[in-house]
Amino acid sequence: MSAITPDDVAHLARLARLELTADELDHYAAQLDVIVSSVARVSEVAADDVPPTSHPLPLVNVTRPDVARPGLGAADALAGAPAVEDDRFRVPRILDQD
Amino acid sequence: MSASTASTKPTSPVPFDEALTRYEPVLGLEVHVELGTESKMFCACPTAFGAEPNTQVCPVCLALPGTLPVINSIAVESIIRMGLALNCTIVEWCRMARKNYFYPDMPKNYQISQYDEPICVDGYLDVVVPLPDGEGTTTVRVGIERVHLEEDTGKLTHAGGATGRIHGADYSLVDYNRAGIPLVEIVTKPITDTGALAPAVAKAYVAELRDIMRGLGVSDVKMEEGSLRCDANVSLNRPGDEWGTRTETKNVNSLRSVERAVRSEIERQAGVLDAGGRITQETRHFHEDTGVTTPGRSKEQAEDYRYFPEPDLVPIAPDAAWVEQLRATIPEQPSIRRARLAQDWGIGAFEMESLVNAGVLQLVETSVEEGVEPDAARKWWAGELLRVANERGVEPQDLPVAPGDIKRVEELIAAGTINDKLARSVFDGIISGEGDADAVVAARGLTVVSDDSALLAAIEQALVDQPDVAEKIRGGKVAAAGAIVGAVMKATRGQADAGKVRTLLLDHLGVAEG
Numbered sequence A: 001m002s003a004i005t006p007d008d009v010a011h012l013a014r015l016a017r018l019e020l021t022a023d024e025l026d027h028y029a030a031q032l033d034v035i036v037s038s039v040a041r042v043s044e045v046a047a048d049d050v051p052p053t054s055h056p057l058p059l060v061n062v063t064r065p066d067v068a069r070p071g072l073g074a075a076d077a078l079a080g081a082p083a084v085e086d087d088r089f090r091v092p093r094i095l096d097q098d
Numbered sequence B: 001m002s003a004s005t006a007s008t009k010p011t012s013p014v015p016f017d018e019a020l021t022r023y024e025p026v027l028g029l030e031v032h033v034e035l036g037t038e039s040k041m042f043c044a045c046p047t048a049f050g051a052e053p054n055t056q057v058c059p060v061c062l063a064l065p066g067t068l069p070v071i072n073s074i075a076v077e078s079i080i081r082m083g084l085a086l087n088c089t090i091v092e093w094c095r096m097a098r099k100n101y102f103y104p105d106m107p108k109n110y111q112i113s114q115y116d117e118p119i120c121v122d123g124y125l126d127v128v129v130p131l132p133d134g135e136g137t138t139t140v141r142v143g144i145e146r147v148h149l150e151e152d153t154g155k156l157t158h159a160g161g162a163t164g165r166i167h168g169a170d171y172s173l174v175d176y177n178r179a180g181i182p183l184v185e186i187v188t189k190p191i192t193d194t195g196a197l198a199p200a201v202a203k204a205y206v207a208e209l210r211d212i213m214r215g216l217g218v219s220d221v222k223m224e225e226g227s228l229r230c231d232a233n234v235s236l237n238r239p240g241d242e243w244g245t246r247t248e249t250k251n252v253n254s255l256r257s258v259e260r261a262v263r264s265e266i267e268r269q270a271g272v273l274d275a276g277g278r279i280t281q282e283t284r285h286f287h288e289d290t291g292v293t294t295p296g297r298s299k300e301q302a303e304d305y306r307y308f309p310e311p312d313l314v315p316i317a318p319d320a321a322w323v324e325q326l327r328a329t330i331p332e333q334p335s336i337r338r339a340r341l342a343q344d345w346g347i348g349a350f351e352m353e354s355l356v357n358a359g360v361l362q363l364v365e366t367s368v369e370e371g372v373e374p375d376a377a378r379k380w381w382a383g384e385l386l387r388v389a390n391e392r393g394v395e396p397q398d399l400p401v402a403p404g405d406i407k408r409v410e411e412l413i414a415a416g417t418i419n420d421k422l423a424r425s426v427f428d429g430i431i432s433g434e435g436d437a438d439a440v441v442a443a444r445g446l447t448v449v450s451d452d453s454a455l456l457a458a459i460e461q462a463l464v465d466q467p468d469v470a471e472k473i474r475g476g477k478v479a480a481a482g483a484i485v486g487a488v489m490k491a492t493r494g495q496a497d498a499g500k501v502r503t504l505l506l507d508h509l510g511v512a513e514g
């Protein structure tokens, strides 16, 4: 079941703001196809009595009390940022979104 | 981008009333409410508004590797109470979902939200909508599709280029203080059949939501600070046709703007349709200054968020008994409460509106509960006490005036000890910390001069001072009596009853009331 096409990869690349060449699209389509096909084999094993699940632990309602603690502080928060201005993270402007 | 269509040619808006003769609007409103929790949705960072940039952030809300989110229990409690106040069903089990997108307002490259399993579904809200030209009101039931929990995003400031600081460079600065603050999204079902009332319905709905959230105490719902935000979906169709293509107007940050944005979008779309154009499904931005919307991102390349159940969180399964406990904490819906009180107090919608706008409704209600007559409670809170509060730059409820004070002042007026004018001085004394009403009356010597002989002496003096006026009154010109009464009031520093002075004066001169 070959599912991933170069067009799929181009779509995903656009969503992820990645620019890929035509060669790269083919290259990653083949790689992703192997991954997706491998994962899909789980469906073949799972019988009808196994419900889809999103979490391995049989827990619900894990919450914390609403108590505030001080954060990192701006200096530590920004310490690992590639670019900083006015105590803010400086990033390239993306598209024409507001 | 797709090939351009006929709709790309600019068209003139059609005047609102005319647009409504040919088209029927369908509305959909999405309201975001920032919860007033102490800490963020998934971490313990504080949530104060207006803090210095990036001072309310931690490894969790900065998405540093190895961190995991944990749900804020009060956020869950708050949204359930909101859902109950909006007559929703609270689901027995639901999950958070990961909404994937690449934009620097979220450092994770996704936002934790809810997708196909919202926690509250299928409710409604009855809103009271004023009819045009003050012709009373009508009640419109707005269906609630869903109420779901998510986290707010960081705040971007676009810089560079135009600022000239870095030539040609366009970049953005990001403050993550707001990223991760609990956010509730309330989505209506399509609102149809409102016709020309559509803009007023939108405004009344958002206003009622605001009042409900305030009553629940789950948010400070300040539109000007962004803790309540509204997106308005609008489409038009000809009567009998299917619904038209809708646009989504963002940036609507005041109640007045909600109404104006819907109105302006109806006028614009009617212009496009009249010219034979097609409405483009897109995001539009409302501009406060010009009152019109302009196009933003086109939805032709619809975002593909690739939602999936959030693997870092376990499901939320509200216990039924707990939900019932929360239901008991839901206050009466604000519009229903206002209608009930207006009827109890024998006042109309306009008077009620002015009490609400003045922020004194609760104070009047409390005073009435403590035994003050409704008319008196309204008179003092919406009049003198509101004036003093404004003068002092405080909220009326922060004035040190208790319902008991108003009750006592009214008793003193009824007994003839003081009049309305002196009562203002009594309140001034109470507010200035001079003690209760009786103490102020005693300390300031504020009693109506009711001793007839003292008043007569003042009347005689005034007649001597103004012989020409005295002559006119004796000659039957009763209208001239005002000058003498005024002089007596002045002589007694306002501490006399003007009506009584007038009667005494006319009796004294043997003139009948004209």
Ligand SMILES: [Zn+2]
Binding pocket: A071, B040, B043, B044, B045, B056, B057, B058, B059, B060, B061, B062, B180
């Ligand atoms: Zn944090």
